[in-house]
Amino acid sequence: MKKVNNSAIRRLPRYYRELKKWQKNKRLFASTRELSEILGVHETQIRKDLAITGHRGIPKKGHRIDTLLKAIEKFLRWDDDNSAFIVGVGNIGTALIKHKQYENSGLKIVAAFDSNPAKIGKSINSVEVLPMDKLGNLIERMHIHIGIITTPPHAAQKIANTMVKSGIMGIWNFTSEQIIVPENIILENVDLYYGLSVLSHRVSQKLKNK
Amino acid sequence: MKKVNNSAIRRLPRYYRELKKWQKNKRLFASTRELSEILGVHETQIRKDLAITGHRGIPKKGHRIDTLLKAIEKFLRWDDDNSAFIVGVGNIGTALIKHKQYENSGLKIVAAFDSNPAKIGKSINSVEVLPMDKLGNLIERMHIHIGIITTPPHAAQKIANTMVKSGIMGIWNFTSEQIIVPENIILENVDLYYGLSVLSHRVSQKLKNK
DNA sequence: TAGATTGTTAATCGATTAACAATC
């Protein structure tokens, strides 16, 4: 089993988004040098990252943008069935649902769930909001593999349990709750405040040295 | 100049949040062993991270929670003036404003800005929404050091320019736009979709191997 | 052809983990 380079996988969508822009401007080739300058990622790093997709560049010209985009899509399995359910239609949940079409991310949010009766039955970008008690059943029936949790933290563990029991394979957790899942379940935690401590620490440091 | 360990700084708030919970449950001491088990961070890692705050644990007992919390606050300068302005009162912006009090993050959002006249004048959690044209002026007058950008991507660079010109020192960018700032400005980019590619890649991998 | 840009191997760097003496 060849080991996967998660750092590279995380960076690929950034390249993808930038390349999409270039494509819109009718450019045909991209050199890692230019990507490097704009994205602030080391040139060699980008070459290695692109290498994992199997795409080959042409010396002196760079990478053909159209085939490279396809290679990234293929490598990240954006053509596969990445249907997901989202639970919690608050601000973050709504943001994710609304962003889904113009972020090229390979994710398809097919339904939303909320416990608030005022929200149930409504649609956001044609994603319907359903009552919580349908969650488990629909995961099973629709063979959904990815669950997104954007509820208040206290509700997160219970929802995760339902998801796991119904056959979800990966959970994308936006709450600050430390969710516990069986070992075979893939869990990605998103901490909105992750970078803040570094930012404020460095700003304070700078103020002090003035 | 001793070098700062950014990885450790990013992890400290996680320890902090967990310890706060323990404190609420009237616990007085915390061992790195227990923290390690709950947070899934290596025991030695936690010891090293806590060491940068200068706090010392007691062999056989662990760290006194109350003094440790204070030490983390002090190290991360949460007592300093971390007043910030936020620009863009959409879903993400609103989420950040609403979360501000119960997330212990040392950040104080003191005003919001938006270009939508329908939003101007309103308040979210007693944070007033002001018109965009007041941004630069108020940054200067109120000596704000941190700016948060939660607008659509296309507006981000212009706002960053205004912020920089008015004296902002750190920018927390939630848009997918690659903002360019002078070298002396601290920039933290948040990519909501950062972990998604790894999640969906691993889920696809798993499905294939079934 | 000459030279720009590639892909890859080797070297460096930094972060994580292991080992262990110190100590309440």
Next chain:
DNA sequence: TAGATTGTTAATCGATTAACAATC
């Protein structure tokens, strides 16, 4: 005291960067 837990030094690991031959 005995032993649990600390803080730190050394070893490992993985990711980043440098160097360079290959090639369109």
